[in-house]
Amino acid sequence: MIAQLDHPYMLEWLANASRDGGGFVSSLARAALVADEENYPILRPVIMVIRRKYPQYEPSEEVRKELKHVIESWHQGKPTVPRSP
Secondary structure: OHHHHOOHHHHHHHHHHHHHOOHHHHHHHHHHHHOOOOOHHHHHHHHHHHHHHOHHHOOOHHHHHHHHHHHHHHHHOOOOOOOOO
């Protein structure tokens, strides 16, 4: 499940498309969400094309605001969640 390490907007798009998308889009998004590190890089270029074709699954402005701190911490090289001891 390497998709969880991708950009937060991508992960949100995948979750929305998996939940709300039609048959093909939903199936592709679900496949990407469960893909391992060997297969996700194969699916990602296809997902990028499909993502542009189906922008209705993009995160809302409210969600983007919530994710802003995650993205900023990435750029600063800081973890976004505390690590367990």
